[in-house]
Amino acid sequence: MNVISSKECREKFINFFAAREHMFYPSSPISIESDKTLLFVNAGMCQFKDIFLGKLALGSELRKLKRVANSQKCIRAGGKHNDLEDVGKDVYHHTFFEMLGNWSFRDYFKEKAICLAWECFTQEFGIKPERLYVTYFEGDEKQNLKPDLETKQIWLKYLPEDHIIPGSAADNFWEMGDVGPCGPCTEIHYDRIGDRNAANLVNKDDPNVLEIWNLVFMQMNREANGQLTELPGRCVDTGMGLERLLSILNNVTSNYDTDLFIPIFEKIFSLCSNLAHKYSGAIGDEKNAEIDIAYRIVADHMRAVVVAISDGVLPSNEGRGYVIRRILRRAVYAGQKLSNSNVPWLYELVDTISDILGCAFPNLIKTKDNICKIVLEEETQFIKTLSIGLKLFNNSVDKLNNCKSPPVMTLSSTT
Structure with a gap:
């Protein structure tokens, strides 16, 4: 099997989307000073937040963007998305990682986004379709959110139904933070083992069944009072960890067994x-x-x-x-x-x-x-x-060891 480098993997992803009319837009810095709701950039969409909200200044260069692809520097070490305590214990969590992503700003939506992801995985990267499982939003009665059955129907064009799994709001309703753009999402998972049905292992923290790509359909905004309101236009925001993708393409079971580490x-x-x-x-x-x-x-x-x-x-x-x-x-x-x-x-x-x-x-x-x-x-x-x-x-231990008897604790009356 040919080894693919991180540089080749990154370029392959970006070139795939460039050939499909996506403009390369550089990563933002790891912190965005103008966004006080965000500790660090934790996803590729952060620098495009004002596009989703429809709050761009008249002269903003972001106004010209319709389709974009890039690799964004991300840190998850605080706030809603925090992986700090998991690092080291397993072989797939990181504080810093690169998020490969493609975006549609009021251009294509679910059908095209899923089609592009499928082509990128199965044709550009040669990932076996039978190893892939996907999730879709099952709805949430408490928030009055309906199931995303449209996404399920689109996936049925590519995968058998037993590889398409409903998911809760925790897994399939993506939110930037306590406030900000959000929407239902569909996650693509990969089974490292193969030759089995691994649907029951999806989103169960199994090291061999990994989420690798998340396609978010940005439709709503979470307000400060917790209410959901409609965004001015529908957008697509996708994100995939370069580290995980690279491990899959090189057929290694750890993100750390690549040229990034x-x-x-x-x-x-x-x-x-x-x-x-x-x-x-x-x-x-x-x-x-x-x-x-x-x-x-x-x-x-x-x-x-x-x-x-x-x-x-x-x-x-x-x-x-x-x-x-x-x-x-x-x-x-x-x-x-x-x-x-x-x-x-x-x-x-x-x-x-x-x-x-x-x-x-x-x-x-x-x-x-x-x-x-x-x-x-x-x-x-x-x-x-x-x-x-x-x-x-x-010194404290030595003093205790040199004591002939342990110190006596006394309780003084508080009455």
């Missing part, structure tokens, strides 16, 4: 001289899982930190900066399990990460020296903090 793991191993083994992909109770979890946390979190700093989000004690500082400190803490050392080294991963992602996001190459400097400063300071905390803890 392997060079980072190799660099980590070269920097940590005491490490007994290279990254092996272990999870759960498997041998070496604790070390491999640390590998994944460091690689994932450092990607998020590098991209965020490149886009001007600097570590701080408030807002977005605090989240990035927290992510970096989680990486430092995990990194100490790998290096068993108080010497900073995570900053040395910046070059590797910038080289991997720089072909898609050139600003990473331009800013990598400054990123290195900032990461080194943060890493050094946090290691000092950890060392001081450890000394205080050890």
Whole structure:
């Protein structure tokens, strides 16, 4: 089987849609300062929010857009979409990821969107149709939302009915956040195993049955009071994680077994001289899982930190900066399990990460020296903090061990 690189995969997707009259529109920065409802860009549609809402300024360049495709930088580490605590434990969650997407702004809708997705998967990427399962919105009586039977009927042109599954609002009614554009969606899932019916495993957190593409039919807006109102026009917003797609195309069972991560793991191993083994992909109770979890946390979190700093989000004690500082400190803490050392080294991963992602996001190459400097400063300071905390803890333990009898607790009367 031929290995496809992340660069080839990204370009293949964008070129497919370019050949179908979609304009390439660059990724926005990881934070949009004008949108106070959003911590980080968590989906490809964020920079197009005003198009959906019909609130574009007269001179906005976005007014000319009808069909668009791109790869958007995303971070999910807070708010409605938060994957931070899952990173490392499994092999398919990330804080930073690239979202491949295509959009229709009051142009085509459900029929064309589904047709394009099907052609892209089965023809452009050669994914086996029998491995695919799709979901559609089953409706929600509490919100007075009807089932999206139109989407089900469209999918019946491509898949047997036992591969088409109704889904709840939690899975099949996509919302940007507590407020903002939203609508029913249809998810495309892929079964890594094959030669079976895996419909009962869809949306069950099975590592071998993954959601890979979400097609959202933007029709409504969630107001601040929780009410749903109609948008001024119907739009299509689709999103697919590059990391998951790449793992499927290369027939590997982990997002981390691709060229987006392997060079980072190799660099980590070269920097940590005491490490007994290279990254092996272990999870759960498997041998070496604790070390491999640390590998994944460091690689994932450092990607998020590098991209965020490149886009001007600097570590701080408030807002977005605090989240990035927290992510970096989680990486430092995990990194100490790998290096068993108080010497900073995570900053040395910046070059590797910038080289991997720089072909898609050139600003990473331009800013990598400054990123290195900032990461080194943060890493050094946090290691000092950890060392001081450890000394205080050890001193307290020593004092307790030297006591001839345990301290007596007394309760004073409050009457």
